Amino acid sequence: MALVRNWQLGREMSYWYPEARPQRQFAAVFDINKCIACQTCTLACKTTWTSGKGQEYMLWNNVESKPYGFYPLAWDVKLLDMLGAQRWQGSRYAGRTLFEAAPAGERVLGWRPEDLDYAHPNIGEDDCAGRIDAGAALAVPHFAWFFYLARICNHCTYPACLASCPRGSIYKRPEDGIVLVDQGRCRGYRECVKACPYKKVFYNPSTGTSEKCIACYPKIEQGEQPQCFVNCIGKIRLAGFVSTPEQARPDNPIDYLVHVRKVALPLYPQLGLEPNVYYIPPVHVPLPYLEQMFGPGVSAALDTYRAAADDPDLAGLLTLFGCSHEVMPRWKRSGDTVLGLAENGRELMRVPLREPVYVRTAFDSARGVVRTNVP
Amino acid sequence: MRTLVTVVLVFLVIGCGSKPQAPLPEVTAFARPALPQGCEDPAWRSVPAHVAPLLLQDLVEPRQLVATTAAVTVQAVHDGSRVAFRLSWADPTHDDSPGAARFSDACAVQLPAVAGADLPAPQMGETGRPVEITAWRASWQASVDGRGDDMTALYPRAQVDHYPFTAPSLAPGSPEQEEMARRYAPARALGNPMEGPRSSPVEDLVADGPGTLRPAPRAMSTGSGRRTRDGWTVQLVRPLPAGVRPGQRGAVAFAVWDGSHEEAGARKMRTGWVPLAIGEGS
Ligand code: SF4
Numbered sequence: 190m191a192l193v194r195n196w197q198l199g200r201e202m203s204y205w206y207p208e209a210r211p212q213r214q215f216a217a218v219f220d221i222n223k224c225i226a227c228q229t230c231t232l233a234c235k236t237t238w239t240s241g242k243g244q245e246y247m248l249w250n251n252v253e254s255k256p257y258g259f260y261p262l263a264w265d266v267k268l269l270d271m272l273g274a275q276r277w278q279g280s281r282y283a284g285r286t287l288f289e290a291a292p293a294g295e296r297v298l299g300w301r302p303e304d305l306d307y308a309h310p311n312i313g314e315d316d317c318a319g320r321i322d323a324g325a326a327l328a329v330p331h332f333a334w335f336f337y338l339a340r341i342c343n344h345c346t347y348p349a350c351l352a353s354c355p356r357g358s359i360y361k362r363p364e365d366g367i368v369l370v371d372q373g374r375c376r377g378y379r380e381c382v383k384a385c386p387y388k389k390v391f392y393n394p395s396t397g398t399s400e401k402c403i404a405c406y407p408k409i410e411q412g413e414q415p416q417c418f419v420n421c422i423g424k425i426r427l428a429g430f431v432s433t434p435e436q437a438r439p440d441n442p443i444d445y446l447v448h449v450r451k452v453a454l455p456l457y458p459q460l461g462l463e464p465n466v467y468y469i470p471p472v473h474v475p476l477p478y479l480e481q482m483f484g485p486g487v488s489a490a491l492d493t494y495r496a497a498a499d500d501p502d503l504a505g506l507l508t509l510f511g512c513s514h515e516v517m518p519r520w521k522r523s524g525d526t527v528l529g530l531a532e533n534g535r536e537l538m539r540v541p542l543r544e545p546v547y548v549r550t551a552f553d554s555a556r557g558v559v560r561t562n563v564p
Numbered sequence: 565m566r567t568l569v570t571v572v573l574v575f576l577v578i579g580c581g582s583k584p585q586a587p588l589p590e591v592t593a594f595a596r597p598a599l600p601q602g603c604e605d606p607a608w609r610s611v612p613a614h615v616a617p618l619l620l621q622d623l624v625e626p627r628q629l630v631a632t633t634a635a636v637t638v639q640a641v642h643d644g645s646r647v648a649f650r651l652s653w654a655d656p657t658h659d660d661s662p663g664a665a666r667f668s669d670a671c672a673v674q675l676p677a678v679a680g681a682d683l684p685a686p687q688m689g690e691t692g693r694p695v696e697i698t699a700w701r702a703s704w705q706a707s708v709d710g711r712g713d714d715m716t717a718l719y720p721r722a723q724v725d726h727y728p729f730t731a732p733s734l735a736p737g738s739p740e741q742e743e744m745a746r747r748y749a750p751a752r753a754l755g756n757p758m759e760g761p762r763s764s765p766v767e768d769l770v771a772d773g774p775g776t777l778r779p780a781p782r783a784m785s786t787g788s789g790r791r792t793r794d795g796w797t798v799q800l801v802r803p804l805p806a807g808v809r810p811g812q813r814g815a816v817a818f819a820v821w822d823g824s825h826e827e828a829g830a831r832k833m834r835t836g837w838v839p840l841a842i843g844e845g846s
């Protein structure tokens with residue numbers, strides 16, 4: 190075990206290998222408030238990467254309704270229960286990570302799902318489980334709440350999958366931090382399936398090896414965003430690269446949202462993996478639940494997000510989500526226009542801060558026709 | 565209960581048609597003009613056995629901290645150039661199908677790559693001092709014995725609507741179709757068939773320390789395994805260890821994995837080095 194710095198915990202922690210950050214780290218921001226659970230992302234990934242034998246049950250990208258949706262079943266609550274109390278002292282995590290809580294003889298605290306745990310994604314998870322009191326649905330805020338949580342591999346800075354593999358079959362690419370399972374080296378021991386708290390490594394019973402989200406690395410190498418990003422109907426996703434807090438640059442869109450404005454937060458940071466998919470939390474969900482899921486920064490993040498309408502920089506950057514197939518490692522706002530830029534400052538995309546609105550009456554009096562199917 | 569155990573024992577002994585023999589203190593490969601044809605060959609009945617108690621793999625993470633399989637019974641014969649081991653062990657659960665949390669029963673035989681009195685560490689060898697391993701898995705045996713690799717072979721009621729490599733535009737078995745199928749089975753495309761269609765239930769491996777296991781430069785072992793009334797019996801055939809001739813001595817180690825306890829890789833029951841006597845003649 191080595192001592193490494195995990196900025197999401199505000200402290201050092203123990204990890205199986207010494208700290209070795211990549212030259213740049215693939216990262217993403219998902220705005221949960223905009224996800225409509227259309228599952229286009231899930232299908233975009235499925236048809237691109239997991240159409241083979243043994244991959245039938247795999248969803249490298251999945252979208253589940255929280256709090257009652259899980260893929261695989263109980264993935265998060267089971268582990269949170271095993272880990273025990275998770276306390277924060279301000280922005281410093283005072284509890285144990287999965288590495289620090291590893292039982293004797295193990296590298297990571299984990300559990301391995303059974304086949305059936307993967308068998309029913311999304312079934313029944315939005316259904317009302319109990320009686321709804323008369324009038325409840327009409328009250329604002331709602332008595333009941335839920336939200337859609339879109340999930341991919343977090344390409345963690347301290348991957349539990351990588352730490353757990355006794356063969357070193359999992360590696361983190363130095364050039365972009367993407368975490369991959371070497372399909373020529375894996376022997377299907379499934380230590381990674383057990384160790385990954387997000388359950389984003391899957392065993393392929395047809396090839397006998399474990400497989401996982403590859404962040405569409407062939408696209409990243411070409412400067413393009415992954416399939417689940419460019420196909421997202423809700424435009425909730427932005428791919429890029431995240432820096433450490435000390436090296437954060439305001440003109441890096443991910444850094445701006447994560448480090449400068451702190452509006453996007455990691456998923457279950459207390460587990461200790463420094464996951465690199467950051468979420469803008471949903472505005473309508475009770476704080477204790479969100480704090481358990483995204484850490485102590487939730488309240489401030491929500492305040493910032495709620496005020497975005499009067500915040501041209503933040504609102505402007507949010508308009509860059511889902512507007513380009515290219516990765517935009519830099520950005521800037523110029524008046525009412527937001528620009529997505531390449532590393533060298535070349536303009537990749539230009540979006541108005543507010544889309545122009547044209548109101549056309551249902552009846553075109555100039556032509557004397559009703560505008561049905563008429564431009 | 566004791567009566568029942570006695571009855572079962574008597575039945576087993578009669579069932580095997582062999583006289584009970586005192587176990588050998590070490591593994592002895594007896595010289596025979598020909599090797600048995602398989603793990604069920606009656607020739608094995610007259611070959612004395614060594615019973616090797618199994619130890620926990622509690623040296624490297626992930627460790628095996630709960631004792632499962634207690635012992636493996638080992639018989640061995642050689643024909644002057646090859647040695648056949650028969651491993652038998654008790655395992656009440658029959659685990660031979662792969663799944664997210666379904667592990668295969670398995671066993672392995674390990675020999676030092678270089679013969680000599682100075683043995684490498686028994687835990688998979690050590691840097692610069694490799695070991696050779698012949699490994700068998702029950703799931704590979706099931707594949708060799710005819711189980712397909714379709715989902716329906718593992719989950720009989722599964723429904724699959726379409727695979728890109730079964731599109732009507734691709735003639736089954738054509739180079740284009742096979743190329744497309746390979747693309748959707750990355751491990752197989754890289755020559756790493758850990759499951760799926762297999763031509764052999766055994767694999768030759770080399771290692772020079774924990775975590776370094778890799779396929780041997782060439783396949784040299786054969787084998788087969790059968791489910792018995794209370795466990796498994798597996799025959800593994802490989803060349804005699806390099807530099808070891810009839811009349812000489814060597815060392816051998818064994819490992820057994822119990823799938824129902826989610827044992828794989830380092831999670832296993834194993835022996836240290838056991839003396840191996842290679843009988844004179846052939
Ligand atoms: S999310 Fe899981 S699979 Fe992905 S890098 Fe982290 S530990 Fe590994």
Ligand code: SF4
Nearest residue numbers: 224227228230421423
């Ligand atoms: S495509 Fe976008 S909006 Fe649709 S489910 Fe996926 S993340 Fe949500």
